[in-house]
Amino acid sequence: MHQVEWPVPAMIGSASPALIHRLVRSGEVCQQSLESMLVVHALKVSSGHSVLNLSAANTCLTSQILRHLNGTGLCVANYKEERRAHSSFQDLSELGMCCVPLLVTVGDPSTAEFGQTFDRVLCDVRCSNDGGIRQRPLPTWSSKSAQDLQALQVKTLRSALRHLRLGGRLVYATTSMNIVENEHVLEQVLSEGAFKLVEVQWGSRSDLKQFEHFAFPGIGQGMEACVRISPTAGSETAEQLGAAFFATLEHVQHADSVGAASSATKDLLGSSGHLHQAWFDNDSSSHTDEVKYFFGMDACTPLVCPVPWLVSLFVSQALPTSFVGVAIVNVGLPLARRGKSNTLQICNEGAVAAASISSLRCMDLSKADFRSLLVRRSIQVEMADGAAVVKCEGLDLALAADVSCGSLNILTTSEVAARYTEQLDAELGFSSQVAELEGAEEQLSSGQADAYTIAAPLDAMNSTDGRHFLVVNGLRYCVPYERWDHAVLPREADGMKLVAALSRFVRDAQGQLHDEAWWIEFCDAGRVEIEERTVADRALRRLEEDEAVALSSGNGRGGCFRQGVAAEQVCGANMRVKYLGHVHERCIRAELPKVLAGTDRFLVVDKPAGLPSQGNKSGVLNLEGVLASMGYRGLHIAHRLDQPVSGVLVLGRSTTQQKNFMDEAVEKQKTYVARVWPPLASSPMTCSEPVGWDGERATCSAAGGKASITHFRALSEAFADGTQLVECRPVQGRRHQIRVHLAFLGSPIANDRLYGGNFAGEESGELFAFEDAEGVLAQAFAAAHQPWCPSCAWTRQVLAGAERKPVVHGGIWLHARRYQVPRFSLDVEAPLPSWASGPCPAVVQV
Structure with missing residues (x-):
């Protein structure tokens, strides 16, 4: 991790927002305003100090404090809102600073009691923020808002001073410039005695002395030691600064008591490197045996709860017996948590520590093998199922893992894997530009080696969940496999024999109905199961029992299914059936999608024409399945792109991100390129005909159609064959919207036969399966x-x-060229296909 504590303004100014975002997300840079960084400098934090950030608002100041502590002492970061506390803890984890001396709490800063005093206290109070006018012109502010906040600020400052050890230092900070929230607050507190203002020493550091030009003394008698940051125009640094106010206070004490306080602190800290385990949680659980086994603990060892944390001795002294009005979010370095299925899962933040504690479930790999695992994401091992840790020999690198059926899978993000791979490349002397994978047919492109787009090589992933691919003559096949499918029988099946209902209402995986004799053989072979409870019964039981219990079952699909069903079984209304069928998926074009870009929330690819993105949801011969076979698992298509269309397609890394992207309130700007015949008019035009669907194709019809607007403009003069390139910008995303609008205007896509295109050649031609x-x-x-x-x-x-x-069709001359989503900082462009550069060979007008 490379943290930039005092960033050079020129460097930040020249970096693009996208680059800064990536550096922050990767943990290489902690982005922070310049004026706020001066606050921690004034606090004078050193190794071994105990520090209270009483009214923490974000991650930045806490990360700066932790850096000064250097793994010793204690930092308590107290947030007023639980949401901010959890968010800050997550950010610190991504920065690699979720370290041992950190304690994250939630409590009202004006009333919280921590039961001890601290060497340093930061009191960054809530304020009217009128100093932020440089960043936010015309801020909402009134003198009344400042006066209303003053009482809260005085109360918070008094609370902070109560927690300051004799001889300790406190910094009071705001981003306001009015004296009501600054000097007047200090006057009220200082009049009570015991504390004094001290001047800030800028020192000899050149990066600090530059701020002397923007620092002015406080207003009023006795306030000269306060610091007002009031930037003026005329320098690059000034353009980076916002206004701020801070004052440094010390707890007044006699000379003989200073040493006593310091020695007491040292006794409490003990050895700076001394760590021990704290099992801290108030919940009960049945997984204590699993935790003890993993960490090699004696079975008789008492545990409060199986949520292990590695904490400093100093933190353990502060655990919650002495806290009042404070809830604890984090107590140090987390070693493990309960996963989604309530099983033990190791935390990557504490994986290195967990590896040093547990010898039973830790696997040591050489640097080369560890690097290979980062790329391939899984290896075969001889280890019992459950949580595990993988450690790199010779380096402080370790990752959480899960073992299932002899396969060890690492549990980390592509971002972290890419960062570790880069570090190992330097150790092993590999080129960082090209990933040389042992036994791989193809090397990863520089785009795929990006932090958010790294994946396993294709040859290492020739199957998905046991479903094997074959590529023959330009087509991709999936070898037939067995799969449990589900169906809910309609009300009409009530009272019917099971086989009669199945033959009438249930289709197999290929969409075919079968006669009763076929289903009788299925039942006799144990390939049909029925649910013991109806949908209505399940709904009633959810009201009586916990839903998680009500839906649990041995097969993991919900409901309780009974095996050994008789063909003469009488059906009930809405009865649920599952059957083990034989799946034959339709073959598809073998061309693979190309990764264009990625973020922590999305992956963007260039989809080739002929690869389906919708349909076949349970199968693997689709875009999601092909990407999974390439190593990009867990993706969810976020918008429509027809099978014969190529170009930019966005996938969410989770269903939550998929839904966020699909939200109609999210502005999306889509640009397509089409090749039409005959040519459009040279001037831009708009088609606003409503678009409906007749079951086979889209139609322009006011009756039943949905509002649809598409803007068109010609990109070139007509080619020699009479076709023309056209830019298309759909406002909505109706099914076949561009295709039907072009046909309505009399210039359909030249080879789109469904909508009247009279050019015979499909993109890449037709192939026979x-x-x-x-x-x-x-x-x-x-x-x-x-x-x-x-x-x-x-x-x-x-x-x-x-x-x-069967014939496998190619693509049409329509390409999704660019996709822009400002809310998610996405602006991705795909290269133009070959047909967009001029007349294509073997294209014949018919």
Whole structure:
């Protein structure tokens, strides 16, 4: 981690906002305003000090304090809002500063009692913020707001002074410039005695002395030691500064008591490197045995709760017996937590410490093997299922992991993996520009090596969840596999025999209905199960029991299913059925998507034409499945892009980010390029016809259509073949909106036959499925053949030439060129395809 404590204004000024954001998110830079950094300098924090940040508002000041403590002493960061406390703790974790001497609490700064005094106290109080006018012109402010806040500020400052040790130092800070919130507050408190103002010493550091030009003394008699930062125009530093006020106070004491306070502090701290485990939580749990096993603890060792933290001896003295009006969010370096399924999960923040404590569940890897694991994300191991830690030999690098069925998977973000990979590249002498992967057919591009876009190489991921891919003659196939599918029988099935209801209402994975004889064989083979409770019963039980218990089952899909169902079983209304079918997915074009960009929330790819992004949700022959096979797992498509269309497509890294992106309130600017015939008019035009859907294609119709607006403009003169490039900017995202609007204007996409395009050539041409000259497909499909599966029989006939081979269509001349989402700082552009540069060969007008 490289923290820039005193950033050079020229460097920050020349960096783009996107670069600053990436550096902050990666933990390499802690972004902070210049004037606020002076506050911690005035506090004079040193190793071994105990520091209270009484009214913490963000991560920056706390991270600066922790850096000065250098892993010793104690820092208590108290937040008024629990949301901010958790957010700050997360930010500190990403910065790599979620370290041992940190204690994060939630409490009212004006009333909180911590039961001890501190060497240093920071009192950054809530204020009217009228000093922020440089950043926010015309701020909302009135003299009444300052007067109303003064009482709260005096109360908070008094609370801070109560926690200041004899001889200790306190800094009172605001971002206001009026004397009501600054000097007048100090006058009230100083009149009570015991404390005095002291001057700030700028020292000889050049990066600090530059601020002397912007620092002015306080206003009023006895306030000369206060500091007012009031930047003036004329220098680059001034443009970086906002106004601020701070004053340094010391607890007045006699000379003989100073040493006593210092020695007492040293006794309490003990050895600066001494650590011990604290098992701190008020909840009860049934996982104590799992925790004891992982950390190699004696079974008789008493635990308050199996949530382990590694804390300093000083922090342990402060744990919550002496706190009043304070809730604890974090007590140090977290070692483990309970995961989503309530199982033990190691925290990456404390993985290095956990590896040193636990020898039973820790795996040591060489630097080369650790680097390979970072890229591939998983390895095969001989270890029992459960939480684990992987440590790199010779370096303080460790990652949390999970072992399941002999596969160890690391639990970390692509960002962290990329940062560790870069560090290991330097150790091993590898080039940071190209990832040379042992046994890989393809090297990762520089774009894929980005912190948010790194993935496992393709050859290391030739299957997804046991579903194997084959690429033959430009098409991608998935070997048939078995899958449990679910169906809810309609009310009409009430009282019917099970096989009769199944034959009438339930289709297999290929969408086919089957007769009763077929379903009788399925039932006899144990491939059908029914739910013991109806949907109505489950709804009633949710009112009586906890939902998590009500929906739990051995198969993990909710409800309680019964095996060994008889074909003569009588159905009930809304009964839920699950059946083990044989899945044959339609083959797709083999071209892979290219990664364009990534953030911590989204991945943006250039989707090739012919690769479906919608449909086949349970399968793997779609965009999400192909990306998963490339190492990009857990992605969720955030917007529509038709199968024959190429270009920019955004995927969320979680369903939450997917929903955030799809929110209609989020402004999106989409730019497409199309090749049309005949040409459009040279002047820009707009089509605002409502768009509906007739079941097969989009239509422009006011009856039942939804409001749709698309802006068009010609990008070039007509090519020699009469076609023309057109820019398309849809305001909405209706299905086939651009295609149907161009057809309505009389200039359809030239090779879009569905909407009247009269050019025959599809992009990349048509391909025939199951072309298998070398017998690769025949061998793979024969191994997966099921005699009762009609699709297996049909596939065998196609491969033998007895049935007509299906046609796999190519793309149309429509390309998503650019996607802009200002709220999420996304502005991604995809390269133009070859057809956008002029007439294409083998294109014939029909």
